[in-house]
Amino acid sequence: MARDGKRKAPVKAESHGSPDDGDDASGEDDEDVEQPRAPTIEDWKRQIEVEVQQAIPGALRMCVSNAKKQKHDLMKHTIEGVTAARNLAPLAKEHSMPLVDRLKQLTKEYALINGHIGAFDSKLTDLERTLQAGPGPQSFNGLLDMSAFHVADDVLSKHEYIKQFDAAAGIEREDEDDEDVMVQESNSVRSMSCPITQMLMTEPMRNLDCGHTYSRVGIESHLKHKQSCPVAGCRKRVGNLERDVDMEVLIANRSKATALPRHGGATAVDTDDDDDDQEEHVVE
Template structure:
């Protein structure tokens, strides 16, 4: 009988100078690199959408603070003219600064909208350097003087400008009230929502009801669709200011009525 036993395995030592296959080592690194690139491509659009959403919220807050600031400046303009006219130039300078900030916000919003459209269509930029840069915005003093903020300041301060007549001012005020009406409900707007595609603004309840029937803009002749609605901060401030004026008028009216009642009572007593 043959004797059972373990077979010996002979291992040949590697000869000096023999190199291992470099491709075998590079292959895992190449795979990992591809996996990382694929992961970035998949997650980047979602991250960018989140960043854009946060940027829009910050833009809304900044715009609201800007409008509130310039509104406060306009409100004190008449008092300053009456009691400290020498400070009107300072208020005018502040108002022009607000107008410049408003222009920068507009340019920033335009760039942000372009980036959002690129992300939505899967056109991710290779570089984001300067994508939202607004440093190139440099309006002239003449351009700032024609800005809506500044013209309203002039009107509040009683500063007459060449070419402006009372009828034109009255027309602007009438248009402002009309523009605060919802094109759907024909009533004063509540929770104004702006359509970025065309710039039209509607009440939230009105546009929600309209969207259940149609997706087109309800403004006559507008060819755009209603999509990506956002808060209209400027309209919010206008509505708030309009409401305060209305309450003030009601208060004054009520005070006058009370005074008349008191006079009547005194007369009866006599």
């Protein structure tokens, strides 16, 4: 008992809990936190659908691009067939007119194929623009359908292929005029020399903006310095280039024609061919 007559209040000892007590408390708090829900099959399906929809436009653009590239190979085979029929026309006329008629019918079929390729390429271009503008159409049914494609016979008879065949076979045409003759003559003497390298073209590329054709190595070197067309007097820019399959066929036919005299030992042609085989050099 204290001297002042007051009793001291008992001091309550502090309680030091064990570490296990704190873990129990935190464990109770963890139980209150909502655990993330495991994805279900439907969640995975939706995620896959989103990824597929995002990938489809790019895949379709690649398919369209590949299809448009194949157009040039198809056009090249068509032009080769037309050229072969036209070259045979004078010889066929000397022996059999029915053979000339069959060659002309074959040329008409090539002209029809040419139109079919052009119409299909137009549909591909429209689809390409649609894919570039947005996610693409919901349905592709009928977008590339060519079943309705048709060319009337009177329209087909005025095709450039038919006009060239008739001219080669010596067949007179009622609709032929001086302008048609000039066009045919300009096509027959079309220059196969690159305006940049001044050599026989290799891998000819045509400028869609102005129609001029250059060798690939020449135009690629030219574009490193200038964007304008290298042909004198042309003010167009070199923007869209594509394979010039017409020029490819012209060059191939020339190579075949100049190679034939070699079997006879002609030296003049040999010398000319050696010049054509030289490596192209850019002349600016």
